[in-house]
Amino acid sequence: MPRLSLYKPTKGNDDTFFDKRMHEMFTVGGVDVNIHLYLGPLAQPNISATEPGNTSPLSTGITGIQDLLFLENRDRKYDTSVYTMRTIYRINDNDFDLTQFGLFLTGDTMFATFHYQDMVQILGRKLMVGDVLEMPNFIDYYPLDQGLPVALKRFFTVQDASRSAEGFAPTYWPHLWRVKLQPLVDSQEYKDIINQIAAGENTTDTLGQVLSTLDKYIGINDAVVQRAEQDVPASGYDTSSIYVAPVQDDGYPADPNENDTSALTTPPTGSAIDDPQAIQNTPYKVGGYLTGDGVPANGTTVAAGISFPVSPTVNDYYLRLDYVPNRLFRFDGRRWVKIEDSVRTNLTPGSQNQTQLSGFINDYDKFYENSVGSDVIRVANVYTPPANAITSSFSYTSGNVITKLHYVSSYGVKVKINNLLITGALDNIVIANATGNIGFTVSNTLYHIGDTIEYTVYSRVVPQRQSLSQALRPTADNQ
Amino acid sequence: MATANQQFFYDAQIERFLAQFVRMVSGFQVEFGFDRNGHQTLQRVPVYWGDGSRQVAQIITQNAAPNVMNAVPAMTVYINNITYDRDRVQQPDFVGKIQIRQKYYNENTMEYEDKQGNAFTIERSMPVPYTIELKVDIWTSNTKQKLQLLEQLIVLFNPAMEIQSTDNYIDWTSLSVVYLESPNWTSRSVPIGTDNPIDVATLTFKLPVWITPPAKVKKLGVIQKIVASIHDSDGNLSDSVLTDDNLLGTRQYFTPMNYGTLLIGNTLTLLKQQDVETPRDIGGEDITGTPVKVGTPDNWAAFVNIYGNLSPGISEVRLLQPDGVSEVIGTVSYHPTDPTLMLFNVDIDTIPGNTLTPINAIINPTSSSLTSSITHPSAGTRYLILGDVGSANAAPSSGPTLWRGTDGVDLVCHANDIIQYTGVHWFVSFDSQTDTTLQYVSNLTTGTQYKWNLNQWVKSFEGEYKNGGWTLVL
Secondary structure, three states, X not given: OOOOOOOOOOOOHHHHXXXXXXHHHHXXXXXXXXXXXXXXXXXXXXXXXXXXXXXXXXXXXXXXXXXXXXXXXOOEEXXXXXEEEEEEEOOOOOOEEOOOOOOEEOOOOEEEEEEHHHHHHXXXXXXXXXXXXXXXXXXXXXXXXXXXXXXXOOEEEEEEEEEOHHHEOOOOOEOEEEEEEEEXXXXXXXXXXXXXXXXXXXXXXXXXXXXEOHHHHHHHHHHHHHHHHHHOOOOOOEOOOEOOOOEOOOOOEOOOOOEOOXXXXXXXXXXXXXXXXXXXXXXXXXXXOOOOOOOOHHHOOOEEXXXXXXXXXXXXXXXXXXXXXXXXXXXXXXXXXXXXXOOOOOOOOOOOOOOHHHHHHOOOOEEEEEEEEEEEEEOOOEOOOOOOOOEEEEEOOOOXXXXXXXXXXXXXXXXXXXXXXXXXXXXXXXXXXXXXXXXXXXXXXXXXXXXXXXXXXXXXXXXXXOOOOOOOOOOOOOO | OOOOOOOOOOOOHHHHHHHHHHHHOOOOXXXXXXXXXXXXXXXXXXXXXXXXXHHHHHHHOOOOHHHOEOEOOEEEEEEEEEEEOHHHOOOOOOEEEEEEEEEEEEOOOOEXXXXXXXXXXXXXXXXXXXXXXXXXXXXXXXXXXXXXXXXXXXXXOOOEEEEEOOOEOOOOOOEEXXXXXXXXXXXXXXXXXXXXXXXXXXXXXXXXXXXXXXXXXXEOOOOOOOOOOOEOOOXXXXXXXXXXXXXXXXXXXXXXXXXXXXXXXXEEEEEOOOOOEEOOOOOOEEOOOOOEEOOOOOOHHHHHOOOOOOOOOOOEEEEEOOOXXXXXXXXXXXXXXXXXXXXXXXXXXXXXXXXXXXXXXXXXXXXXXXXXXXXXXXXXXXXXXXXXXXXXXXXXXXXXXXXXXXXXXXXXXXXXXXXXEOOOOEEEEEOOOOOOOOEEXXXXXXXXXXXXXXXXXXXXXXXXXXXXXXXXXX
16 A cells, blocks of 8 residues: 555546645636736847847747846737636735835735636736736726726736645645736836727726826926026026116116227218217126027117128117027127127027037937938029029019928038028028928028029938047948 | 014925925836837826825825825935035125016006116025935835836936025025935835835935025115205204105105206106206296207106106105295196107196295286386285386486386386385385395286296296206105
């Protein structure tokens, strides 16, 4: 008679008996869970040897590792099918933990147990770290915002997985799989779920749009930045509300009805001084660190453009927009005298920011190569291009230029007005598709009748901003 | 007795620095890999206060905390410490003053206009130096994200970035710098153990700031007159101090540069030093002349704008009278069509009182238009005579018959005399040959008051006022 032993080297009927009882236990006492299975890294290009992308078996499939340097899979692919099976877990009480990012819960880690054989049968494999579970019984029908389109589902991600200690039958064969679960966060790793799955039946909003705090925090962040912009609309100091009177060399107020000693008493030919007020003493703005805003003292009228007016009068101000930063000049009867540079700038990142932060990190400028055509337009009320020109039409009122060149989105155009290149803030001329041909618009404030607009279309437009390690390296033509 | 409260003040000084700091570290993005559609995305990293209240945390999570997903990456900012910076202490009782002329603020349009408004003196007490230590926690879900964010952030502080809490020109505490002190790579233990906490990198920043008490904003005071001794001979406070309103600081008084002014009728004209009126009358206006300014016209508005904004009907011009004490005061407004003229509306209560009985008319005694109704009016009629009549040496009843009384008494008077009719004959009421006192008399026909300046009759307060002899009150 053999010795009495529940353990057998191979699974026998005893083990099957225990397994069925455990299966029954999940059927009777368990709860459904919806499972999003991790399939492997999303297809990525070959960036480097440590990020070979889908060109290497090391980085593809369920066993793939996207980043061989940092040993992480950041862009994960999930099965579009959702698997449902039973699990058993114990629910913990938890409290808000406001540490650092505020919204975590103490004891938010759960341990759930799955029936091993069922899991393999249903999922085709064991649950692993990175799988995402939806617990339907945790759905919240009463969020604060009653305007939300759906009830709030609850998702967990598997942080650890191993055999469960209590899942060993008296036969010593394991029957249960225990996973450690933590609440899902809206992170890069789970975008394939969060951005692909609708949050509910009656909405097209994705899970991320409904469940994530991202939009809320972006809104909060925007409000703080907006307040900061109200406090400091531009760098430096605002002197626009300060009135300044002309002063003499000794600092005493100068006579506003007296001639400005810095002006010529004899105007040059063509510079008529017919207005006695035009040669009065000129007040100078309050000086200081970053006070230049391109506006003359006391809000005196100033014209702006990229070339000086032809017939100025004494005390005329002119803001040159082709200077970076823009420069304010005053005509003293003989020459245009620099008054100040418009150095005050918005401090929020963006096109209005003229700091060095913008010049390098937020540099949107480009350079152009491989000319494919050019033309010069003499501005007229009604412009008729020569037959052999690449210009098809030019509108004086709108500044629209339409060429005869076929539209290619990667092409670019550079424009000169009166031989002065449009640069800096004005360098925002982009090509458009004008019924199949390249078109672009020149601001109608920049030219006058008789001016020349010269443009060149280039087939290669290269961003000026480049990583230093990649600068001057050859780039693929098909990028 | 109840304890008096401190006057409350709060200028949100640290708060404003925090907002600017959040702005400084806002707008950064991380790059995700390609999604299943082959698109690569950049996600902006939200920055928010790291020490929010539990209630707001629950509101953000819809009171359904575990079901709402935290977004990562994220950055939080919070104050780790604030310390008094003794190394930067400067003279604590120093008061910095700055004088500012503001543009005129139009209450209706709520905009500044390009002319002078009020002028102020701002007194700023020495601010107190503090150093704020800020921490930025960077929560990322993977190492690549963390490196992306750190590389973008840490290159900016070389060695520091400027930060401003306001762009107010007079706020000397607004400018500071942000120093990056000590980046901390991770809050987790490396290599990772059995637990899997979120990974947080921390950047520690220091801001040397100045916290200031409120400033004093005063109406700008300009010295109009220097009183060498504020006590009179009896040891009492001089009347000139007590009566000078400008010392009370309620309004702004100016004796504008070296300009004089010419009052003709109800209009004032600016006079430069080299400009003289013609005919030239010192101290007043000839009763017959028509004075004009010699020189280029001067614009009143440009002139007034040096000092402030003229309030029509409220701003005043004060004309110092020859006694050196009394002033003729009138409200002023710009002339509607001529910028070189100012309308002067005299306050009749400030006109000098008549010292003589008013006259009925000013008469040229040799004019051919004289009639008997003029030369034989009702009793008590008084004339100011512009020419001599008769002679003291002439025989009785040999003078001009027009001025002879019904009783045969001749009129003998000199130019500038005032004569009065008794009903029978004329007699000299004011003898210009012998009177040695300043006299004022009004002409009842025109309402004009005249002044006897010991030499001739002139209009009492019209005429030229040299620099120092008039005051503009805005």
